Amino acid sequence: MIRSVCFCLLIVLSSIKGFAQSVTLSAFKKVNVGNSEIDLITFSQDSKYVIVSDSKGKLQVFELETGKLIKADQTSGKNTLIEYLVRDKALLVVKANGTAFTLPIADGQKKNISINFSNPVTAVIDPSQTYLTAINKEGQIETFDLVASMTHNRMGSNINGKNILFLGYDRFGQQLIGLNNLGDCYNWEFLSQKLIRQLKLQSEEFSGSKSVVKTASLSKGSDLFLVAFQEIFIPKGGLRPGGQPERRNSIGTFDLTSGNENKRIQVQFRPDGFSAGAGANHLFYFSSDSRTIFSVDIDKGEVTEPISVDERPSAIASSKDGEWLAIGTTEGKVSIFEVIKNNPAEISITNPPVSRGYGETLIQDVNSIVEGRIAGLDKVNTVFVNDAKAAINPDGTFSAKIDLAPGKNRVRVVAQNAKSQVVTKDIYLTSQPSTKSSTAKPVTHGQKRIALVIGNADYQFSSKLRNTINDVKSMEATLKSLDFEVILVQNGSYETMKNAIFSFGDKIEDADVSLFFYAGHGLEVDGANYLVPVDASIQSHLDIKQKCIPLGGVTNTMEFANEEGLNMIILDACRNNPFPSGKRGGEGLARVNAPSGTLIAYATDPGSVASDGDGVNGLYTGELVKQLKISQRIEDVFMNTRNSVEKLSGGNQRPWEEARLKGVFFLK
Numbered sequence: 001m002i003r004s005v006c007f008c009l010l011i012v013l014s015s016i017k018g019f020a021q022s023v024t025l026s027a028f029k030k031v032n033v034g035n036s037e038i039d040l041i042t043f044s045q046d047s048k049y050v051i052v053s054d055s056k057g058k059l060q061v062f063e064l065e066t067g068k069l070i071k072a073d074q075t076s077g078k079n080t081l082i083e084y085l086v087r088d089k090a091l092l093v094v095k096a097n098g099t100a101f102t103l104p105i106a107d108g109q110k111k112n113i114s115i116n117f118s119n120p121v122t123a124v125i126d127p128s129q130t131y132l133t134a135i136n137k138e139g140q141i142e143t144f145d146l147v148a149s150m151t152h153n154r155m156g157s158n159i160n161g162k163n164i165l166f167l168g169y170d171r172f173g174q175q176l177i178g179l180n181n182l183g184d185c186y187n188w189e190f191l192s193q194k195l196i197r198q199l200k201l202q203s204e205e206f207s208g209s210k211s212v213v214k215t216a217s218l219s220k221g222s223d224l225f226l227v228a229f230q231e232i233f234i235p236k237g238g239l240r241p242g243g244q245p246e247r248r249n250s251i252g253t254f255d256l257t258s259g260n261e262n263k264r265i266q267v268q269f270r271p272d273g274f275s276a277g278a279g280a281n282h283l284f285y286f287s288s289d290s291r292t293i294f295s296v297d298i299d300k301g302e303v304t305e306p307i308s309v310d311e312r313p314s315a316i317a318s319s320k321d322g323e324w325l326a327i328g329t330t331e332g333k334v335s336i337f338e339v340i341k342n343n344p345a346e347i348s349i350t351n352p353p354v355s356r357g358y359g360e361t362l363i364q365d366v367n368s369i370v371e372g373r374i375a376g377l378d379k380v381n382t383v384f385v386n387d388a389k390a391a392i393n394p395d396g397t398f399s400a401k402i403d404l405a406p407g408k409n410r411v412r413v414v415a416q417n418a419k420s421q422v423v424t425k426d427i428y429l430t431s432q433p434s435t436k437s438s439t440a441k442p443v444t445h446g447q448k449r450i451a452l453v454i455g456n457a458d459y460q461f462s463s464k465l466r467n468t469i470n471d472v473k474s475m476e477a478t479l480k481s482l483d484f485e486v487i488l489v490q491n492g493s494y495e496t497m498k499n500a501i502f503s504f505g506d507k508i509e510d511a512d513v514s515l516f517f518y519a520g521h522g523l524e525v526d527g528a529n530y531l532v533p534v535d536a537s538i539q540s541h542l543d544i545k546q547k548c549i550p551l552g553g554v555t556n557t558m559e560f561a562n563e564e565g566l567n568m569i570i571l572d573a574c575r576n577n578p579f580p581s582g583k584r585g586g587e588g589l590a591r592v593n594a595p596s597g598t599l600i601a602y603a604t605d606p607g608s609v610a611s612d613g614d615g616v617n618g619l620y621t622g623e624l625v626k627q628l629k630i631s632q633r634i635e636d637v638f639m640n641t642r643n644s645v646e647k648l649s650g651g652n653q654r655p656w657e658e659a660r661l662k663g664v665f666f667l668k
Contacts, residue, residue, distance in 0.1 A: 023282050025307045025325060025337040031067050033060055038328025041317035044084045051103055051328055052334055053079040059093065061105055073103055073110065081123040089387050094123045094134065115144050121164050127173040127552045128528040133190065135178065137161045143190060147526045159186050166216040171421040172553035174546065181213045199259035201227050219276045223502060224262065225254040227270035228284060253298060270665045277318025277325060286313035293327055309335050325388060345426035346376045347413050354427045363404060363431050371399045374415045384414045404431035407633065407666040418503040445626055449484040452504040456520030459490045460665040461537045468519040471572055471621040475517050478625045482667050494533040495547050505557040514566040516554055519621065522573025528552060531573065554600050566665045572621045601638040619653060620645055634665040
């Protein structure tokens with residue numbers, strides 16, 4: 001049956017910020033896989049392992065830091081998909097002959113999956129890692145349910161499977177997108193097998209031109225479809241005797257919903273493969289005509305920082321955290337690069353000594369002197385440290401005094417020369433003032449804090465909730481007092497909630513703190529959690545997947561917003577479950593493992609119901625609001641909330657937390 005999500009959840013995500021960063025690649029390691037062409041590469045979720053497949057189907061798992069071979073599988077036949085399954089800590093492998101298996105990275109044996117796709121051209125797994133979908137040459141699409149271990153559905157499509165270039169899911173995992181080499185794009189609601197829209201993605205720079213799509217990808221954390229074109233056209237004045245049509249290479253960004261082109265970036269070499277990475281505004285691509293890897297700044301519309309490799313590239317992949325890039329070659333080699341943001345090599349910090357670790361440099365005061373040197377930028381005339389003008393010397397050295405907030409601080413150094421060229425570097429300092437240090441209150445103004453607060457009470461097809469609107473109003477007032485810009489949505493429909501989340505994702509680029517709060521019905525089915533809009537008519541678990549907002553869509557939206565700051569998702573969805581039971585599930589909430597840089601706090605034990613409260617607010621939110629108003633570490637906010645809720649409920653409601661934060665955070 002459907003599991004009611006009787007929980008209040010907070011996730012603090014570490015992710016890549018949307019600030020228009022410069023990106024450079026630093027060579028890290030080269031791994032010799034064999035002699036065959038590399039055709040597939042992926043990373044484990046924690047970026048500890050890089051997984052490589054060659055054209056003969058040989059699969060190898062290497063430890064990223066050491067390059068040590070951890071595991072190998074030599075199953076005959078080409079691989080169509082390799083994907084890391086988070087819950088199983090194993091690889092999902094789909095062969096070109098339609099068979100599939102899982103391969104644990106550490107301990108355990110290979111396990112065959114009872115699936116037999118009909119010669120898949122390409123395959124993809126949805127964001128919740130529940131559904132595996134493949135398309136064959138005839139354009140037939142088949143979806144396999146990995147949780148139930150059975151075929152979910154089969155459907156025919158209007159797309160030519162032989163020419164398919166891309167198959168993928170949107171960030172909510174509710175729509176399936178297919179694209180062929182002529183730019184025909186199809187969106188399906190895959191659970192109902194309904195065709196939602198058909199679009200034509202093409203470059204139209206020249207009249208009468210023909211666009212051929214070379215590769216495509218969905219950008220990370222946004223709604224852009226990234227499409228690489230080679231445009232073929234007749235030159236002005238017509239063809240000369242023996243002449244050939246001209247070709248122009250470009251990368252276009254398209255709005256996934258409308259199909260409208262947002263931007264077109266001209267590139268010299270034809271993109272044959274690319275990977276979205278280093279935030280929502282960057283991608284890397286290679287061309288079979290060059291041994292060069294190119295970085296593209298989507299916001300600026302320019303190609304930057306080309307890097308050469310020794311052999312002709314054949315595959316490319318970014319790690320999930322955007323910190324690593326792997327390039328496979330036709331000679332069986334894999335080059336791994338560290339992705340460095342904000343040109344750190346051009347600004348060196350001499351004081352305080354800065355650790356490479358995330359906020360590990362400890363300052364036992366509420367202020368600090370930052371000293372450094374600018375290199376590689378001629379005639380520097382201005383340096384700012386956290387928006388304050390620094391003293392700069394003729395040799396490029398500079399110094400500035402800065403104020404620090406308790407906990408982890410991002411310090412941004414910006415240098416500009418007479419030609420208005422700018423370089424930027426972020427460092428991270430953790431302030432833990434000693435009792436003997438200054439007692440002056442550190443300033444925290446100037447931080448960009450954005451919150452989206454949603455409260456649903458007036459459900460059209462189920463019982464109304466009593467305290468959710470009060471909860472969001474209390475949270476809104478509290479967050480505004482903490483200098484948040486607050487977007488408030490009350491009684492949101494599916495479209496209202498979805499659009500608000502998209503808009504929120506656009507606003508939180510380069511945010512120091514971003515926060516999402518939801519109060520209303522929450523449901524869990526097949527290990528995924530969903531937020532219920534007020535217009536959702538739910539009769540089965542399939543209705544939940546189609547008509548509710550998956551929590552994974554929210555986390556995907558925020559994932560690439562701010563690597564250095566504090567990102568939070570708070571869900572007060574602890575109420576009773578008034579909806580009909582489905583066929584699968586049990587009591588309580590499937591536990592969510594906290595990735596690195598994350599804190600997860602639940603209002604109550606999994607499987608338990610949290611109190612709606614006897615007063616104005618729900619019990620958990622009422623106590624959480626009180627603790628947010630106190631100057632203390634974010635971990636202490638939830639520890640004290642937990643203790644208070646347990647006491648007030650007589651031990652019937654027991655909140656708990658799982659934290660893997662990379663720094664010390666304060667909101668007040």
